[in-house]
Amino acid sequence: MINAKLFCRSFIIIIIYDKIKIYIRIGEEMKEQVKNIIKKYLERNPNEENRLLPLLGYLERFNEEEIIDWNNTSGHITVGAFVYCKTEDKFLVLHHKDLDMYLYPGGHVDKKDNSLLDAAKRELKEETGIKEFKLLETNDKILPIDIDIHLIPKNERVNMSEHFHFDFRYLFLIDSIDNIKIDKEEFYSYRWISIDELSRDKNFGSIINKLKEVLI
Numbered sequence: 001m002i003n004a005k006l007f008c009r010s011f012i013i014i015i016i017y018d019k020i021k022i023y024i025r026i027g028e029e030m031k032e033q034v035k036n037i038i039k040k041y042l043e044r045n046p047n048e049e050n051r052l053l054p055l056l057g058y059l060e061r062f063n064e065e066e067i068i069d070w071n072n073t074s075g076h077i078t079v080g081a082f083v084y085c086k087t088e089d090k091f092l093v094l095h096h097k098d099l100d101m102y103l104y105p106g107g108h109v110d111k112k113d114n115s116l117l118d119a120a121k122r123e124l125k126e127e128t129g130i131k132e133f134k135l136l137e138t139n140d141k142i143l144p145i146d147i148d149i150h151l152i153p154k155n156e157r158v159n160m161s162e163h164f165h166f167d168f169r170y171l172f173l174i175d176s177i178d179n180i181k182i183d184k185e186e187f188y189s190y191r192w193i194s195i196d197e198l199s200r201d202k203n204f205g206s207i208i209n210k211l212k213e214v215l216i
Contacts, residue, residue: 148169
């Protein structure tokens with residue numbers, strides 16, 4: 001006889017077979033997953049520990065739900081999806097309506113997302129219409145290429161106060177710049193730009209050297 005029990009979004013399957021219980025852990029709670037990613041990220045980038053201290057402190061102060069809550073005025077965990085077209089040697093940027101600047105695709109983590117990587121893939125599809133892409137994997141594919149902390153100004157339209165984004169940035173590769181269908185409620189337009197033009201924009205910060213290391 002086989003019996004199985006499932007528990008919540010991050011759950012354990014208990015399979016009972018011939019009175020032997022087999023425990024299979026599926027997924028992790030989002031906060032524990034974030035901590036695990038940061039731990040592994042800092043093992044690879046130990047010189048960034050001081051830069052990420054505000055993020056580490058933030059995780060100690062807020063619970064599982066609060067770290068992805070849009071209404072958390074201290075900030076929230078977000079994901080970024082840098083898109084690089086190999087054939088054109090260019091990156092995709094989107095002209096954000098509220099912020100009136102060109103940004104990479106990305107956004108907030110939803111409760112339905114099983115991982116930060118899943119959230120980045122979802123945001124990429126929703127904001128650009130791109131269906132075919134490949135993650136540039138590091139030694140551990142759950143790790144982002146960069147983690148950034150930046151201040152988001154007050155947004156009068158949605159009545160959101162100034163807050164921080166703790167942004168986990170992944171890099172995705174595509175073969176063609178065709179078939180881009182942006183979310184016109186959120187963006188005016190899009191452009192494809194070179195790494196040199198990207199590096200002149202202060203909004204992209206710490207990721208530029210990392211992009212050059214893996215792509216050039």
